[in-house]
Amino acid sequence: MTTTSAPVSESLTRQVSQRVSQSVFDGSHLxxxxxxxxxxxxxxxFLEAYEQLCNQVASVPGHVSDQLCQSIENPSQWLITSEWESxxxxxxxxxxxxxxxxxxxxxSCVRDTRSLRFHVVRETGGPAAHAxxxxxxxxxxxxxxxxxxRHALTFTVKPGSEEAVAKILADYASPEPRVDDTTRxxxxxxxxxxxxxxxAIEVRGDLLAALRHVARQPEVRAVEEAINPHLEHDRDLDDPESARVFFTRAALPAVHHVTAGEAKADAVRHALYYPARDGGGLRLAQLLSQQDEKAADDPRSPVLRSTIFQRDDVVMRLVDVRGGDTDPAQVLGLTDRARVAEVTALLDADALGVDASALSDGxxxxxxxLARMELVTDRRSPDA
Structure with missing residues (x-):
């Protein structure tokens, strides 16, 4: 069972909510x-497959309840809702x-799906009425x-192919940024x-529509085909099931985002990789999110924006800082000395290519x- 963030006062939560556009660490029901x-x-x-799935999900820690609904207008449309402790x-x-x-x-029986996740902000009736x-x-x-x-994808390539892959990823033509009237x-x-x-991608509008739009672009498809021989895990983009499994495993969702100030022309973007020890990814992401919220309170902090992405034991932090010399601890999100030891204890030293003792001295x-990722390409829409 993972750990949720400690409760905070209502005044602090209200203050934070004015600047944090996304976080999974509220502790509220989902x-x-x-x-x-x-x-x-x-x-x-589909109904039989759902019944089997429902019995399995019931034993998952944190699961509260679920409902299966069928449209009264179109029998092909179904809705599954579930509630989780957080x-x-x-x-x-x-x-x-x-x-x-x-x-x-x-x-085999589903044409398309769309998943939406919401924190519960208000509730009437039921247990809430007397709590x-x-x-x-x-x-x-x-x-x-x-x-x-904000969303990201991550995957690994065969050792020794890094330089070739970086060249492929740097040289492709940018896809058309406009998806439709509301998404770009x-x-x-x-x-x-x-x-x-x-x-890492940033989208205004419908993320799913943007991802599908990008996948259809010939220049992007050419890049995907070019890197296929270099991937550690094989995939066949012409096989819908193979492609679906690959991109499902590659998804790196944003779990926390904070904006502490307006974007600056001289802002420098860093991508930092925090590989976690087995089972420590979510806790590591949570600790980093707490540090980012504190940085947003500090007018002296150079951090303008920070987004934390996490899946399993892969944690990545995308941070924009003001230009100029910056304290490495501020870029890393490790300004709270009391938390440095806990964060470094969660890091997988082997994945960073260093002896564990090198992390113990902070x-x-x-x-x-060790954590900084190499920039391959950074592209913005002309009218972003």
């Missing part, structure tokens, strides 16, 4: 909505190999977003750390060198 489009004639097969246990499950295996029976405010585990105030959705690509940043690739400059 409502997950899955929209499903079932193939005609496959409704009974976001972290859900993310631990949905990003696991166990989940990949659980949902496999659904694929004290502090017992309801509701988000105390809405967060204020900036209209940008804002920024795409590609980084490498050893043989690990991270592609040498920020050394750790920054």
């Amino acid at each position: 409502r997950v909505v899955l929209l499903v489009d079932v193939y005609d004639g496959a409704q009974q097969q 976001a972290p246990p859900f993310l631990t499950w949905v990003n696991s190999e166990e989940h990949v295996r659980m949902v496999e029976p659904l694929h 004290e405010p502090g017992e309801r585990r509701l988000q105390s105030s809405p967060r204020i977003g900036d209209g940008v959705i 690509l804002i920024r795409t940043s590609l980084f490498m750390h050893g043989n690990r690739v991270v592609r 040498a920020a400059a050394r750790l920054l060198t």
Whole structure:
């Protein structure tokens, strides 16, 4: 079972909500909505697959309840809703190999799906009607977003192919940024750390529509085909199931984002890789998110924006800082000395290519060198 963040005062939560556009660490209940489009004639097969999945999910830590609904207008449209104690246990499950295996029976009868996740802000009736405010585990105030959705993909390439892959990823032509009247690509940043690739994207509008748009672009498809021989895990983009499994495992969701100030022309973007010890990824991301919130309170902090991405034991932090010389500890998000030891204890020294003793002394400059990812390309939409 993962750990959620400690409760904070209502005044602090309200203050933070004015600048943090996204966080899974509120500790409030989570409502997950899955929209499903079932193939005609496959409704009974889908129902049977759901029953099997439902029995398995019931034993997952943090799961509270779920409902299956069928449209009264279109029998092919279904809705699955589930409630979780908080976001972290859900993310631990949905990003696991166990989940990949659980949902496999659904694929043959489902045409399309769309998953939406929401923190519960207000609730009427049921247990909430008689519970004290502090017992309801509701988000105390809405967060204020900036209209940008952040997402990332990560995968590894065969050792020895890093230079070839970096050249492929740096040389492709940028896809058309406009997706439709309401959605457009804002920024795409590609980084490498050893043989690990991270592609971070920023989208205004519908993330799913943007991802599908990018996948259809011939220049992007050419890049994907060119790197195929170099991937550690094989995939066949002409096989929908192979492509789906690959991109499901490659997804690196944003779990926390904070904006502490307006973007500056001289802002420098860093990508930092924090590989976690087995089972420590979510806790590591949570500790970094707490540091970023403190930095946002400090007018002396050079950090303008920070986004933390996490899946399993892979944690990546994308941070924009004011130009000029910057304290490595501030770039790393490790200004709280009391937390440095806990963060470094969660890091996988072997994945960083260093002896564990090199992390124990809290040498920020050394750790920054080890964690910094190499920029491959950073592209912005002309009118972003």
